[in-house]
Amino acid sequence: MSDNSKTGAMEEMRFRLLIDAVVDYAIYMIDPDGIITSWNSGAKRFKGYEEAEILGEHFSRFYTTDDRAAGLPQRALDTAVREGRYEGEGWRVRKDGTNFWCHVVIDPIIAPDGRLLGFAKITRDLTDRKMAEETLKRSEQQFRLLVQGVTDCAIYMLSPEGRVSNWNQGAQRIKGYTPEEIIGEHFSVFYTPEDRELGEPARALDIATREGRFENRSWRVRKDGTRFLAHVVVDAIRGETGTLLGFAKITRDVTQAHEAQLALEKTREALFQAQKMQAIGQLSGGIAHDFNNLLTVILGNLEILQKRIGDEPKISRLLENATQGALRGVSLTQRMLAFARRQELKTEPVDIPQLVQGITGLLRSSLGPGIHIETRFAPDLSPVLADSNQLELAVLNLATNARDAMPDGGTVVISAQPEVVLEQSYSALTPGHYVCLSLIDSGEGMDTETLAQARDPFFTTKGLGKGTGLGLSMVHGFIEQLGGRFVLKSEKGHGTAAELWLPVIGEGVTAKPSRLPVEPIAVPRLSVLVVDDDSLVLTSTSLLLEDLGHRVINATSAARALALFDEGEVIDLMITDMAMPTMSGAQLAHAVRLLKPDLPIILATGYAERLEGFAAQLPRLPKPFTQLNLVEVIAQAMK
Known part of the structure; x- marks a missing residue:
């Protein structure tokens, strides 16, 4: 054998050893008919055949039944011959x-x-x-289906320039565009004109590019032009080399949640206001009660002193001045009780147009020539259930406020119209029929802060010493006590509207008849038991009664009063304070009625408590009272 032959044989052997050493690839030869003529270790490893098993077999046995039926093995060989190479992938x-x-x-x-x-x-x-590819493909398909199936969020992609590249069902539902309409368009189309002018779209992408994420809440525009509040997240998408591929954008419509939050905050604010007003009302009622006790003492003593000094002009003027000052205090306590809703109302059917017309003259004289009064009443207004005196006072009070808001003159429009309150229309009003009596002025109006405090007790804008700050509080308390609502609407520079929502009198409802003044009648000298835990009031009442000629027995508590009955004290009449510790005046009256069923009893009170049973039928003695009031109520009780 020549050297060249030996060399060639050695090269062929090394080549065969090299091929056989490859285990990651099946490398083998087939003859022109497709019969296998060689087999390496790699072919044995992943096809499973030993060399002795496979040599001489046709290579088509590695193909699937379907591929063999389709002639794929021969087509591969034909392609290799025709094109010099065949390359492909498939199942074996x-x-x-x-x-x-x-x-x-x-x-x-x-x-x-x-x-x-x-x-x-x-x-x-x-x-x-x-x-792995199949798994990734399935994952991508599932993710695509998931994204497409989401309807509560708009999920879509943007190119690096901000153009929409895909679009899910949530985006179509929230924003109104179909994929055909929006893909390829710039995402700034969703922004309001104001935000586009401010460059908000570009700013969002810039922040997402620099920081990786942009998130905020702002208004967006739907296809139909309507706006919605959106919570937006923009994430930058980058490749493995850091190249910006685009942005993933998620948008949620949070309008309803925002409105619900606003409603909750409004409800909380209303609850806080109601609790504040209730607390102040309780405080005002308590102060008014104690103040009425003091005024009872002062006025009673002044009245007795006036009778005893005779005709001393200088002293009489001093006493008269002191009495007028005390009466101002009475007016103040009445307003405080009205705000606290503890005044006694004498309700009756009231015709609003008739009531306003009845005080028009008084209104004109009170407001002055610079104020023009207009009245506008809807026809066939139903009567309302109200205390006519208190309602007149409320209208006068509101009209006076309107005058003070128009120092250079102006117009006050007094109007009334029927209103129907449906379920949940006004949280403070029971559904039903009402008449809205309003006074609208063309004055200075109030800013938001002033309007929020206007109904608070003791708040006034009239300056020190020029107002008590109880006018609107009194109106508020009075209207709410009737089951209505007092609404103030105002804007700085655009006047004020004060609305009194008054319940329409129902069918078959009759107003409680107000007691007519009792004509004083002569009564015999009586043995009167006076019960009051306030020693000053007790003394003052006793002096007034003794001045009338009656015998007076004092008791500083309900327990002491009952003890006097047990002791056999002769008593013709009992006058008891309502608000006492341990046992109230109403409870004492009930206990005494069991002992002495026919004994006349008078209830003295600093404010009008709600009573039930027989106590509600007993004569009342409102504090502060005069000697004439005592005479009248005693005459009523002894009838």
Whole structure:
């Protein structure tokens, strides 16, 4: 053998050893008819055949039944001959019957004379990659279905320039655009004109690019032009090298949640205001009660002193002045009780137009020539259930406030119209029929802060010493006590509207008849038991009664009063304070009525408590009272 032959044989052997050492690829030869003529270790490893088992077999046995039926093995060889190479991927079958995905390269082996000697075939097992790709594909499909299925959020992608590249159902539902209408358009179309002018779209992308994320709440525009409050998140999407690929954008319509939050805050504010007003009302009522006790003492003593000094002009003027000052205190306590809703109302059917017309003259003289009064009443207004005196006072009070708001003159429009309150229309009003009596002025109006405090007790804008700050509080308390509502509407520079919502009198409802003044009648000298835990009031009341010629027995508590009955004290009449510790005046009256069923009893009170049973029918002596009031109520009780 020549050296060249030996060298060639050694090269061929080394080549065969090299091929056989490759285990990651199946490398084998097939003849022109497709019969396997060689087999390496890689082919044995992932196809499962030993060399002795497979040599001489047709390579088509590695193909699936379907591929063989379709003629794919022969087509691969034909392609390799025709094009000089065949390359493709597909499923193949191992010896044990399992399938694997492979990448196949078939190269034709051509002799120098052009004859086809066979084919070199290289197969690589890509099953793991294929499975990973399939898994990724399924994951992508699931993610795409998930994103498309989301209807509560708009989820879509933007190009680096901000153009919409895809669109889910949530985006279509929230923003109104179909994919065909919006893909390719710039996302700034969703912004309000104001935000576009301010450069908000570009700012959002700039922040997302620099910081990786942009998030905020702002108004957006739907296709139909309506606006909604959106919670927006923009995330920058980058490739492995850091290249900006675009942006992922998620938008939620939070309009309803925002409105619900505003409603909750408004409800909380209303609750806080109601609690504040209730607390101040309780405080005002308590102060008024104690103040009425003091005024009872002062006025009673002044009245007795006035009778005893005779005709001393200078002293009489002093006493008269002191009495007028005390009466101002009475007016103040009445307003405090009205605010606290503890005044006694004498409700009756009231015709609003008739009531306003009845006080028009008083209104004109009170407001002055610079104020023009207009009245506008709807026809056939139903009567309302109200205390006519208190309602007149409320109208006068509101009209006076209107006058003070128009120092240079102006117009006050007094109007009334029927209103129907439906369920949940006004949280403070029971559903039903009302008459809205309003006074609208053309004055200075109030800013938001002033309007919020206007109904608070003791708040006034009239300056020190020029107002008590209880006018609107009194109106508020009075209207609410009737089951209505007092509404103030105002804007700085645009006047004020004060609305009194008064319940229409129901069918078959009759107002409680107000007591007519009792004509004083002569009563015999009585033995009167006076019960009051306030020693000053007790003394003052006793002096007034003694001045009338009655015999007075004092008791500083309900327990002491009952003890006097047990002791056999002769008593013709009992006058008891309502608010006493341990046992109230009403409870004492009930206990005494069991002992002395026919004994006349008078209840003295600093404010009008709500009573039930027989106590509600007993004569009342409102504090502060005069000697004439005592005479009248005693005459009423002794009838």
